Amino acid sequence: MATTVRAYRHPGDYRLVDRFLVDLHEPGPALPNWLQPRWEYMFGMVDDWDVDLAGIGIAERSGSVVGVVHPESRDDEVYLQARLGDREVREVLVDWLDDHLGVERDGRLVHGVFADDADQDLRSVLEERGFRPTDRGERQAWRPLADPLPHPPLPAGYRLASLADDNDLDRLDRVLWRGFDHPGESPGWRANGRDLAQATPNYRLDRNVVVVAPSGEFAAFAGIWVVPEHRVAYVEPVATDPDHRRLGLGSAAVTEALRRARQAGAREAWVGSGLDFYRALGFSVRSRSTLWERTTPRDSGSHR
Numbered sequence: 001m002a003t004t005v006r007a008y009r010h011p012g013d014y015r016l017v018d019r020f021l022v023d024l025h026e027p028g029p030a031l032p033n034w035l036q037p038r039w040e041y042m043f044g045m046v047d048d049w050d051v052d053l054a055g056i057g058i059a060e061r062s063g064s065v066v067g068v069v070h071p072e073s074r075d076d077e078v079y080l081q082a083r084l085g086d087r088e089v090r091e092v093l094v095d096w097l098d099d100h101l102g103v104e105r106d107g108r109l110v111h112g113v114f115a116d117d118a119d120q121d122l123r124s125v126l127e128e129r130g131f132r133p134t135d136r137g138e139r140q141a142w143r144p145l146a147d148p149l150p151h152p153p154l155p156a157g158y159r160l161a162s163l164a165d166d167n168d169l170d171r172l173d174r175v176l177w178r179g180f181d182h183p184g185e186s187p188g189w190r191a192n193g194r195d196l197a198q199a200t201p202n203y204r205l206d207r208n209v210v211v212v213a214p215s216g217e218f219a220a221f222a223g224i225w226v227v228p229e230h231r232v233a234y235v236e237p238v239a240t241d242p243d244h245r246r247l248g249l250g251s252a253a254v255t256e257a258l259r260r261a262r263q264a265g266a267r268e269a270w271v272g273s274g275l276d277f278y279r280a281l282g283f284s285v286r287s288r289s290t291l292w293e294r295t296t297p298r299d300s301g302s303h304r
Contacts, residue, residue, distance in 0.1 A: 001062045003088050005096045008056035008070070014043065017058070017081075018201075020065040024083060027230045031140045031270060031287040032116040033081045037202065037225030037234040038272070042072050044197030048190065049073040057096035059089050069093040069101070076103035077112045077291060080122060087121040094125055104298060112293045114138060123292070131292040139274030141283035145233070145267050149259040152252035157214035160256050164206035168218075169194045172210070175218040179239025202226075207264065209257045211249045219244035222253035226264045233261035235271040254281055 008017075021036040046053070051071055059067035059082070067082035067089035078101050082089040094113070102111040113131065115122045154160065163172070169191040176194070177186035197203065202225060211220040220240040226233050235257065240250040258269055258281075271278050274285045 003059050003061045003092050005057045005059050005092050007054055008058055010053050016065050017068050022229050025230055027232060029142050029286040032084055032119055035234045035270060036227055040200045040202055041236050044200045048193050055100045057093055059093055067093050069097050075101050076110045079114050090122045090125045094129055107298050108295050109298050110295050112291050114289045114291055116287060116289045126292045131294040134291045134293050136291040138289045139285045140287040141271050141274055141278050142286045143269055143282040145262045145269055149255055152255040154252055155247050159212050161210050161212050162206045163208045167205055171218045175221050175241050176239050178241045207260045209253045211253050213244060220249035220253045222257040224257040224261050226261050226266050228265060231265050231267045233266035233269040235269060251281060
């Protein structure tokens with residue numbers, strides 16, 4: 001049966017892709033595709049990132065979803081989700097992104113695709129279509145949750161809480177804004193976007209952890225998601241206010257989030273980072289992807 005690609009239709013297709021990613025995942029120390037929580041987190045941030053959902057392409061075969069190509073925050077850096085070994089899906093999804101994704105720069109059209117370094121089919125298709133690997137990429141790190149995790153220690157005056165205990169969106173927005181090194185104070189309107197993120201189907205306030213400073217402000221935050229079908233957790237996002245760094249608060253928040261995920265049944269965890277911060281918490285990089293890029297004249301045949 002031939003594979004076809006059609007435009008994503010929101011909100012009806014959200015759950016179809018959600019279930020496809022759950023079915024696609026194979027537990028273990030490899031992650032060639034997104035975990036379902038990253039898809040969910042993307043939609044919680046879609047207003048901030050201004051993603052054009054119409055650019056998402058869904059590949060179908062015999063009435064079932066077999067692949068998805070989509071941006072996260074930029075139309076020139078896209079992701080392709082498909083079962084390893086299915087080259088046909090990769091070919092038709094690259095065709096789709098040629099016509100529906102990419103960004104114009106100085107009269108030229110720029111396309112970028114992240115390809116897992118173990119996905120030889122996708123790398124081959126991209127090379128045939130004129131893409132070339134860049135020096136940019138992503139890392140995914142993994143750790144088991146087989147053993148119980150301790151309650152993390154904190155400096156005097158600081159305490160751990162979950163968003164179920166204290167879900168102040170303004171303070172949450174402030175620690176995330178400052179924790180990701182944006183200049184100055186949060187503009188304030190972003191707090192409404194935090195509310196959108198919390199409205200996604202699998203968000204659990206009681207698993208998302210904050211460190212509360214003696215002043216009452218949120219000093220650090222660790223978000224976590226659990227996929228019960230695979231007993232796997234995904235850490236996203238993590239941030240510490242610059243005024244409270246080098247106190248072990250980020251480590252304490254992540255450890256507590258992992259502890260809660262383990263209590264919820266998770267037996268392994270992933271994080272989209274290769275930083276030493278996570279290595280010190282028991283994570284090791286298991287999957288790597290490279291951004292492949294192609295630049296063509298704007299009038300070279302693209303349908304966009």
